[in-house]
Amino acid sequence: MKKLTTLFILAISTLSHAWTIEGYGEYKFDAISSNVYVIHGPLDEPNSGNQGFMNNPGMVIGADGVIVVDPGGSYQTGKRVVGEVKKMTDKPIVAVFNTHVHGDHWLGNHAIIEQYPNAKIYAHPQMIEQAKESEAEFWIDLIERLTEGSSKGTMAVYPTNATSHLQTITIGSEQFKIHSPTTKAHTTTDIMIEHVGSKTLFLGDNDMINRLGGFGSTSDMHSNIEVLNYAIDLGLANYVPGHGPSGNAENSIKPFLNYLSILQDEARKGYEEDLADYEIRPAIVKRLSAYKNWHSLDNYLGRHINKMLLEVESLDL
Numbered sequence: 001m002k003k004l005t006t007l008f009i010l011a012i013s014t015l016s017h018a019w020t021i022e023g024y025g026e027y028k029f030d031a032i033s034s035n036v037y038v039i040h041g042p043l044d045e046p047n048s049g050n051q052g053f054m055n056n057p058g059m060v061i062g063a064d065g066v067i068v069v070d071p072g073g074s075y076q077t078g079k080r081v082v083g084e085v086k087k088m089t090d091k092p093i094v095a096v097f098n099t100h101v102h103g104d105h106w107l108g109n110h111a112i113i114e115q116y117p118n119a120k121i122y123a124h125p126q127m128i129e130q131a132k133e134s135e136a137e138f139w140i141d142l143i144e145r146l147t148e149g150s151s152k153g154t155m156a157v158y159p160t161n162a163t164s165h166l167q168t169i170t171i172g173s174e175q176f177k178i179h180s181p182t183t184k185a186h187t188t189t190d191i192m193i194e195h196v197g198s199k200t201l202f203l204g205d206n207d208m209i210n211r212l213g214g215f216g217s218t219s220d221m222h223s224n225i226e227v228l229n230y231a232i233d234l235g236l237a238n239y240v241p242g243h244g245p246s247g248n249a250e251n252s253i254k255p256f257l258n259y260l261s262i263l264q265d266e267a268r269k270g271y272e273e274d275l276a277d278y279e280i281r282p283a284i285v286k287r288l289s290a291y292k293n294w295h296s297l298d299n300y301l302g303r304h305i306n307k308m309l310l311e312v313e314s315l316d317l
Contacts, residue, residue: 103139
């Protein structure tokens with residue numbers, strides 16, 4: 001009862017702190033636990049209205065400072081995230097975690113380091129390498145184009161500290177554990193960040209709810225299934241997807257896991273019967289009726305079926 005009362009007070013106290021985006025609504029830090037919060041961003045692609053904001057920035061308030069997870073896809077978004085942090089606490093941002101190399105999650109680093117130049121930024125070593133090689137430039141250009149120039153001025157501020165699987169990182173009063181159990185899943189640069197005290201896991205884009213994204217050339221759908229099962233087996237209380245609402249495993253992991261499992265199951269059947277991707281699509285669509293309102297389903301489903309079938313063929317499952 002005490003925990004519920006505390007969360008209720010926290011929720012009420014943040015109502016006046018909303019960040020309003022015309023055409024979208026109000027965004028604020030939602031309480032996940034007594035010191036963990038998430039802004040659940042729009043499900044749209046980056047555009048001029050959202051200025052590249054489409055992810056779920058997280059915040060952990062420690063005794064001496066704030067730790068941010070994935071501060072957004074542009075300098076402008078990062079500034080708003082910093083502004084929302086300041087509405088919640090006067091403590092400085094001392095650290096940032098970036099879950100993977102896709103710029104909609106980390107280009108907001110620019111705004112944080114502008115105001116807190118001593119903050120450490122943690123990420124997978126491959127994320128740091130790939131961002132410096134070409135991904136940062138690609139994502140800055142892409143988001144600027146998609147936002148029709150409203151994200152102009154965003155600069156790449158790279159992570160400073162490379163992580164490793166099962167590494168424990170202590171930042172002031174707060175302890176975090178890094179999970180990167182496979183070499184690739186959504187990308188080859190993924191980390192999941194466990195906040196030990198609240199039993200909260202930030203999954204990045206290994207997990208999405210109510211929207212779908214691409215599986216690029218460095219992704220692996222079978223490994224993504226493995227990672228989601230791994231996350232469930234951790235037995236934590238709170239799961240924060242890269243996009244969509246947070247919650248327990250039943251509500252905030254299993255829907256995406258089920259989506260991928262349906263694709264896998266039908267791709268295996270199709271492979272056994274020597275069917276093409278378009279021939280297995282009707283059976284998949286029939287099983288995906290619960291996902292009909294997920295953002296970008298029509299855009300990505302065909303590509304997802306094709307990739308899953310290619311993986312099944314490659315693995316000879």
